[in-house]
Amino acid sequence: MTALKQLSRKNRPVRVMAKPTFNPQAHFRCNSLELALLMFTHDDKATAKELGITLEQWQNWKTGTEPIPKLLWLYLKLKKQLDQMGVWKDYRIDGERLISPFGDALHFDEWGKLQEYRRASRLAGQQAELIETLLKERNFYRQQCHTEAKFGLMLRRLFPDTD
Numbered sequence: 017m018t019a020l021k022q023l024s025r026k027n028r029p030v031r032v033m034a035k036p037t038f039n040p041q042a043h044f045r046c047n048s049l050e051l052a053l054l055m056f057t058h059d060d061k062a063t064a065k066e067l068g069i070t071l072e073q074w075q076n077w078k079t080g081t082e083p084i085p086k087l088l089w090l091y092l093k094l095k096k097q098l099d100q101m102g103v104w105k106d107y108r109i110d111g112e113r114l115i116s117p118f119g120d121a122l123h124f125d126e127w128g129k130l131q132e133y134r135r136a137s138r139l140a141g142q143q144a145e146l147i148e149t150l151l152k153e154r155n156f157y158r159q160q161c162h163t164e165a166k167f168g169l170m171l172r173r174l175f176p177d178t179d
Contacts, residue, residue: 039080046089054092055084067091 040055042048055078064074067088076082098105106117112124126133 040078041080041083042086042089043083044086044089050093051084051089054089054096057096058092 040048040051042051060074060078061071064071067074073082077084077088108115110121113121114124115121
């Protein structure tokens, strides 16, 4: 930083430190606006700690004193993309499988079968409801048959068949 000399009201020279200009530089091809947004949307101290560097090193990259390494740019881009993923950020891909944070996995070939899986699940739910209804009806009619059978035997004894 350079020191500027100005005269105070009493005509004495005053040393004023120039404000640092923030102009991150890179020696690789990238969008400079995107680079600036990536550098300025992070907390300086937290990012320096996360990267394992000094705050001074981070400031040097931010002001353009030193060029930003490509690996840092790629890391900041990835971090931004992960933050934008929302509920998908804890999912990971292993070969041809999408693995959820709960341990379930979906193979790439199964994507086309999702409609069938959903339909089968819906049908299984409907089938369970139907079985429950049929069991209730069976129990009702069984009880009804026992009740009617008792009265039927009693009526048959009172009025025997004359055939």
